[in-house]
Amino acid sequence: xxxxxxxxxxxxxxxxxxxxxxxxxxxxxxxxxxxxxxxxxxxxxxxxxxxxxxxxxxxxxxxxxxxxxxxxxxxxxxxxxxxxxxxxxxxxxxxxxxxxxxxxxxxxxxxxxxxxxxxxxxxxxxxxxxxxxxxxxxxxxxxxxxxxxxxxxxxxxxxxxxxxxxxxxxxxxxxxxxxxxxxxxxxxxxxxxxxxxxxxxxxxxxxxxxxxxxxxxxxxxxxxxxxxxxxxxxxxxxxxxxxxxxxxxxxxxxxxxxxxxxxxxxxxxxxxxxxxxxxxxxxxxxxxxxxxxxxxxxxxxxxxxxxxxxxxxxxxxxxxxxxxxxxxxxxxxxxxxxxxxxxxxxxxxxxxxxxxxxxxxxxxxxxxxxxxxxxxxxxxxx
Numbered sequence: 001x002x003x004x005x006x007x008x009x010x011x012x013x014x015x016x017x018x019x020x021x022x023x024x025x026x027x028x029x030x031x032x033x034x035x036x037x038x039x040x041x042x043x044x045x046x047x048x049x050x051x052x053x054x055x056x057x058x059x060x061x062x063x064x065x066x067x068x069x070x071x072x073x074x075x076x077x078x079x080x081x082x083x084x085x086x087x088x089x090x091x092x093x094x095x096x097x098x099x100x101x102x103x104x105x106x107x108x109x110x111x112x113x114x115x116x117x118x119x120x121x122x123x124x125x126x127x128x129x130x131x132x133x134x135x136x137x138x139x140x141x142x143x144x145x146x147x148x149x150x151x152x153x154x155x156x157x158x159x160x161x162x163x164x165x166x167x168x169x170x171x172x173x174x175x176x177x178x179x180x181x182x183x184x185x186x187x188x189x190x191x192x193x194x195x196x197x198x199x200x201x202x203x204x205x206x207x208x209x210x211x212x213x214x215x216x217x218x219x220x221x222x223x224x225x226x227x228x229x230x231x232x233x234x235x236x237x238x239x240x241x242x243x244x245x246x247x248x249x250x251x252x253x254x255x256x257x258x259x260x261x262x263x264x265x266x267x268x269x270x271x272x273x274x275x276x277x278x279x280x281x282x283x284x285x286x287x288x289x290x291x292x293x294x295x296x297x298x299x300x301x302x303x304x305x306x307x308x309x310x311x312x313x314x315x316x317x318x319x320x321x322x323x324x325x326x327x328x329x330x331x332x333x334x335x336x337x338x339x340x341x342x343x344x345x346x347x348x349x350x351x352x353x354x355x356x357x358x359x360x361x362x363x364x365x366x367x368x369x370x371x372x373x374x375x376x377x378x379x380x381x382x
Contacts, residue, residue: 042234102188274342
């Protein structure tokens with residue numbers, strides 16, 4: 001399997017790349033499987049346009065433990081987009097996390113039965129019809145007095161398992177279908193800012209760690225991202241199976257034996273991008289409603305303009321670097337010269353990503369005052 005990871009664990013848009021592991025750096029292997037998925041109920045959908053994103057076990061290499069990121073409702077970042085959950089997979093010598101993403105169709109998520117419409121393949125919880133999302137009431141907790149775009153389709157879920165990973169001993173035995181692989185290659189959006197903040201809140205809460213909650217997290221699901229103290233927070237009803245933490249966690253011990261280390265746990269630290277094509281797909285920040293349709297449209301247009309310009313700059317830099325690669329191939333230069341060029345490409349790519357992150361942050365800061373001045377609507381009663 002190829003190593004990728006969910007940027008939710010990076011906790012900031014600007015922290016998208018780390019330096020390549022050096023000779024003396026300590027690496028971490030995750031050879032202990034993530035705990036089973038806990039049993040919990042879905043909180044009430046907070047409003048129209050929210051899509052359910054299931055909870056999952058993430059890993060914190062700094063405190064050497066799995067922790068539960070609660071399931072939550074998230075506003076779709078773009079009309080017509082659905083959420084493909086992330087999943088853990090066995091990579092032959094370690095467990096690897098494959099990040100989730102937003103896209104026009106649901107891709108492969110390891111065959112994991114996350115429930116609430118995500119039963120291991122596709123999504124049965126709802127569908128888009130033009131610019132509106134329709135909810136399947138048979139698998140979602142919907143207040144029909146507030147949300148009228150609903151339907152009822154019975155879903156037969158024959159696979160009852162709490163296993164949280166694909167492959168390896170005891171894991172889900174399922175490989176991606178061609179259409180699922182194609183979905184991953186389509187244009188998609190990385191987890192949005194509120195999802196990253198949601199994961200950060202889980203990471204910094206010791207009660208969410210598996211060795212503390214024994215596989216039964218205190219906060220299993222939330223009505224909105226980051227609302228860990230909301231009155232509608234849902235605790236786990238039970239652990240997915242009896243969980244016994246490793247006695248000495250020997251499967252995840254750091255290595256520093258003076259030799260070149262194995263690659264670091266990419267579930268926490270992705271390798272440094274060298275070219276724009278190595279960067280994660282650019283994410284459009286979700287536009288929070290101010291209550292003023294004209295103002296909301298203005299903000300959305302501003303974001304689309306910035307996004308389009310950033311995509312153009314990515315493509316331009318990619319084309320420039322590819323042309324340099326072609327010239328190097330024609331000139332038959334030595335490896336030292338190639339290495340110098342790749343170092344320059346890496347620096348150019350990092351500078352471009354930092355520039356784009358600052359632009360997105362500046363745009364959000366500009367829009368923030370209007371959002372704060374708009375009174376929040378009252379919370380829905382369950």
